[in-house]
Structures are given as structure tokens and as C-alpha cells.
Amino acid sequence: MHIIPKTPREAKHAPRKRFGQNFLHDTSVIGQIVTSIRLDRADNLLEIGPGLGALTEPLLAEVDGMTVIELDRDLAAQLKINIGANSHPDFTIINQNAMEVDYRALAEQVGKGAFRVVGNLPYNISTPILFRLLEFSDVIRDMHFMLQKEVVDRITAEPSSKEYGRLSVIMQYHCASEYLLTVPKGAFNPPPKVTSAVFRLTPYATKPIVAKDEKVFALVVREVFNHRRKTLRAIFKANALLPNLDEVAFDSVGINPQARPETLSVEQFVRLADLVVDHHA
Template identity: 60%
Template sequence: MYQINALNPKDEGHQARKRFGQNFLHDQRVIEKIVRAVNPRRDDNVVEIGPGLAALTSPLIAEVDHLTVVELDRDLAAGLPNRVPHPERLTIVEADALKFDFSSLATEKPLRVVGNLPYNISTPLLFHLVQQGKVVEDMHFMLQKEVVERITAAPNSKEYGRLSVMLQYYCKATYLFEVPAGAFNPPPKVTSAVFRLVPYLDKPIIAKSEKNLAALVAHVFTQRRKTLRNSLKGKLDEAGFAQAGVDPMARPETLSLTQFVALSDACIELF
């Protein structure tokens, strides 16, 4: 939702652009905390999404031999070499992260992806990235706190939903820390949070059809107040629920990922 950018005197002429969801981070303590969470190694293949005015780019590039950034705003991309301490280590890709093939950057080492995700594209971008999880070591992002809580939620909580189930199918998701609105200029109207996703090299559980699983999860959470028997009426009978080992009177927020996969496998290709 917010690009991690630092305000300094030479950037005073740059106005935050609402269409890019720009809010400039100025709290050095928060920046340092993010870098510590990423813990970059010298030879890591680090990719930053939305470097903006280089608040995170500068400390990252000081820690690694090479850094690739993906920036949609051409004006900001053009100014990046003048904002970082080691411009010779920087590769700038002017592209829409939602359409960019991140696997093209994975050479001998997997990617470590960091940055802020604009809220209006955060969900499709996260799924775009996890689909390329085989070439990604880990991801550290900042998003609206309530979205991060949904991504990292456990069953039997009000935050648990489609994002929780599907992202946790592909990755281990960890809530790291909160970032207050006052850390940005202009301050956003909501609190942010930083989280980590680590894609599974070997998923703990594998659905017969990931497409069917995604459709099933989306379907039942649009009717989360209904029992599974009612929301899946006409798609799964009592024998199907028995096969999956799932109580038809349960509601979707009570099911574990394992149960969702079993349910999907029991009504394979029905969505």
C-alpha cells in the first residue's frame, strides 16, 4: 500500500502520487528494523519492489554486491542512481511488478524479494509472486496491518479467510511487526505491518487441483456465515463430506488448510 521512501532535501520537489499509493517513510528506526528482518547476505540475489526514493534501497545496497529494483514510476526510477551509495551495484527495471516475470531474475541464486505492495494490487501481486515460488527464497513486505493479519491468521479467528488459506498453502507466513502511520509523510489513515513469506520447496500438503482448491476456498468464504453443507449444496453430498473427514455443519473459518485440501479433493473439478 505504501512505497518505502525516505524524504531528504534533494527530494523536496517530488510530490507523493496517489495513483501509485506513495507515502514516504522517514522513520530511520523502522527502516533499520526492516533491514534487520531481511538480514541480507553479501551474495544474496535481492529484488526490491517499489524502491521509490531509496529509503530501503540505500541500506540494502550497502549490504549486498548487487540489488535489482522494480519501479513503475519513471521519474523515481531515473533518480535512483543519485540516491544510493553504490549505484554501480544497482539494476533498475522499469516495469509493472504485477506483470513482470520475476523468474527471469533468478540465475544461480534464488530471489529474496522485499518492499511495499500498493494496496490496490497487493492480493494479485502476492499470488503472482507465490506462483513463482520455486525461484524465491523469501519475501519481506509491508502492507496495511489488517491485511497482514488476514494473511498470517490461524483458523477460528475473525481474520482467517481466503488470503490465509491460499497464501499459507504456498508459503510459511509470519507476522513481524507493526509500523505506525506517523512513520510516513504524508501519514496514511491506517497502521501498517511487516511480514515474511517463505515459499515451500516441498509443500506439506498438495491438492489434486490447486485451481479447484482456490475456487472452493473463494466460494465458501463468500458465504462464511453458512455451514459448509449449505454453501456446498449441490456440489458435495454427505458421502463426500465423510470422505474428506469434514463436519458438514462446520463453517469455513474453523477448517484447517489440511481440511480444505481434503474437501477440495472430495469435490474435485466441481468449481
Template identity: 50%
Template structure:
């Protein structure tokens, strides 16, 4: 490894660089890129996954925020005609400009400090995304993949599962990274629904109902939603107002949002 590659991970970017060859291979196998596909890697870092993604024969766009990594990435991959580098903040990117009519397959070892808002930003482009594979804090993946009645079931679970099928693929220990994080990580696959199993008339109202319900998750819906839906309206949505927020499934929350939309 040359001196050029001795980039120090930056706390402000939440950088933990993946270096375990076995984990890298397992992630690449899960993604299974193919020629003709359009991949987007968010935060390639030092290019641990980038080389393998390009090796699939797919076209690869990458978005990197850290300006110090740009020369390294250009030197390593810039001559490959399948590689396009964008310097900037993925939270501010209009992904339709990158997709250019293709469906994107999104990949990323996401910094823990921005993972949730970044996922919500990407979900706003769900109609042009084929799937997403992310390395996230294990705790976040467990919340994404949670089921009703589970303590992890909440706003993140419901809103992401409204848009996507969620698969918790496998866990990754701290030793796979440099520097090692203080928490375990996991790989998750998010696949946007081609047809949503439950359709909210107004997704903004769904978000509102879910946010208010879980604002005081130990209280019953009768109390948490009293400023939005009274007990009669909750019952009209075929939901028991005496239940707690974590006891409702996605379909019930969609019914509540649709009840609010019709009121």
C-alpha cells in the same frame, strides 16, 4: 535534502514513502541480506530501504513503476555495480528473467491498493523465491497470519499459507511515512515451503473450493459448497458439512479439493 528529492507522493500509485530511520533499520535487520544473495525490491520509491539493501553486499534488482522516480534512483544508485533498475509494473514481470537461475529474496513497501493481487502474482514464482518481506496494511498482515476460528481467517490466509510460512514480524505506525497513511502498517515475512505440508492435486480446485466456501461465510459448508460438493462428498473428505468456513483448517480444505479432484 536537495530539490531533486522533493518528489510528491502520488495517490494513484498508492505511494507513502518510509522515512523513519529506526523502522528502516529494523526492517533491514529482519531481512539481513548477505553478499552473494539476489535481492529484488518492488517499489523502491525514494530509496529509503535501497541504500541499506545494497550495503549488505547482495545484488539488488529494483522494479519501479513511477517514471518520475527513475532519474532519482539512477542518480543515487546507478553507479553501484550491484544495482539494476527495471522500470515497469511488477504485476507484469516474469521474475524468472530477473532471477537468472538464482533464488530471489523479495522486499517491498507495497501499495495497499495492489498488495493482494501482487502477492498472488509473486506466489506463482514461489519455486524461485527464497523469502519475501513486505510492508503491508496491518489488517492485511493479520489476515495473512490468521488461524482457523479467527474472524480474519479466509481466502487470503488459506491460499497464502498453502504456499508459504507466514510470520507477522512487527507493526509500524503512520508517522513512519510521508505522507502518513490513515491506517497502521506491519511487516510480514513469507517463506515458500520447500515441501508443502498439505498437497492439493489441483491448486486451481483448491482455490475454487475456498472461494465458494467463503462466498457466504456465515452459512455452513453444506450450503456454501452445494454446487460443488454435496454433503456426502464433504463427509468423504472427513469434514463435517455442518461447519462454517472459518472453522476448517488448511488441511481440511486440501482434503475437500482432493475429493473434488477425484470425483
């Protein structure tokens, strides 16, 4: 973990494709995002990928202090100047890859309770970061992210919709999800090729339903959606990683063996995964 020194060099920053950088600049959209988060002054705010600080500054105005994680060293240095970090005694810039941060250790170091996480994530690594953060859900109160709208639609999708899939089931098993607002391409510089959206994930303190084995649950969800056009009976019959369940087994947990994956609720996926665990017991 590297804290940026107090006297960084100032430099103009050109967006870097390898970091997936598109900088938010529309003040109206920024205001809508800040309002949607509903911050309190004492909140333990953590921003991932602050970039040039377009969102950081209005967020910092709403809280007593915050921590930001920025991978790009030049950006992190410039951010300290843009925000005027020396005038904020409780503003910390961490120059590190968000995929490598130990958020539990960071929460202990900051000492303000669970994080409220905010970020305009690089779209090329957004899903891995979300899965990484789920590993630290015990120190995260909620997450507000801007991603490409297609991904947000998938995360917040309802069963029996074309967007509903593996990402929907896994995220909704761990968190309550909520679509907040759509962000047009023109709100960024340079404009991305896709429309964006902002959403909220709130990790469950106590999950509504808990799988007997979460690794088996994740396996079942992945393998079933790898063959989403087939029926459940056909998928389980032909997949080497899954047991060959007969119709009686499906009926025992109230699931139609002729159903297709996108019609199952999160609860039904848990029941199906528990059936697999029991089958191997």
C-alpha cells in the same frame, strides 16, 4: 523491461495518489525491517517499489548487489541519483510495472539464484502482486513486505479467528507466513490512513500437503468463503459451481458438514477440494 539511463534528470517528487505512494522515512523502523530480513552479502536481493530509496540504501549496504523495480519513471530516475547508483556496479534499476515482470527470466538474467524479495507495496494493488509472485515461487526464496496491518493479519491468521479467510488459506497453502513487526502511520510521508505491518512469506520447496487440482482448490476456497456465515453443507447444497455433497461425503474426509468455513485448516480445505475432484471423476 526498461533500464534507467545513466544520466537521469533530478527532480523533487511529490507522492502520487494513483500509484498509492506513501514514503517510509522513520530510520528506527527502517533499521528494524532490515534487521528482520537477516541478509547475507551474497543474497540475490530484489526490491519492489523502492520509492525514494529510504529502504534501498540500508539494504544495499548489507549485500553485494541488488535489483529494484520501480514503476514511476521520475522516481526511478531520482533513485539513481539518491543512491549514487554509479558507485554500485551491481545495482540495477528496472522501470516497469511489477505486475508485468517475468521474474523467472529476470532471475536467469541476474544469475544469482533465487530472489529474496523486499517491498513496501502500494496497498491498492498489494494482493494482485502477491498472487503474481506466487506464480514464480520456484525462483523466490522468501518475501518480506510491508502492507496495511489488516491485510497482514489476514495473511498470517489462524483458523477460527475473525481474520482467517480466503487470503489466509491460499497464502498458507503456498508459503510459511510470519508476522514480523507493526509500523505506525507516522513512519510515512504522507501518513497513510491505516497502520502498517511487515511480514515474511517463505514459499515451500515441497508443500506439506498438495491438492490434486490446485485450480479446484482455489475455486472451493473462494466459493466457500463467499458464504462464510453458512455451514459447509448449506454452501455446497446451494452453490452452482460446487457439487451437492451429502453428509456421508463430508464424513469420508473427516470434515463436519455443519462446520463454518473459518474453522477449517488449510489441510482440511485441501481434503475438501480433493473430494470435489473425486466427485467429478
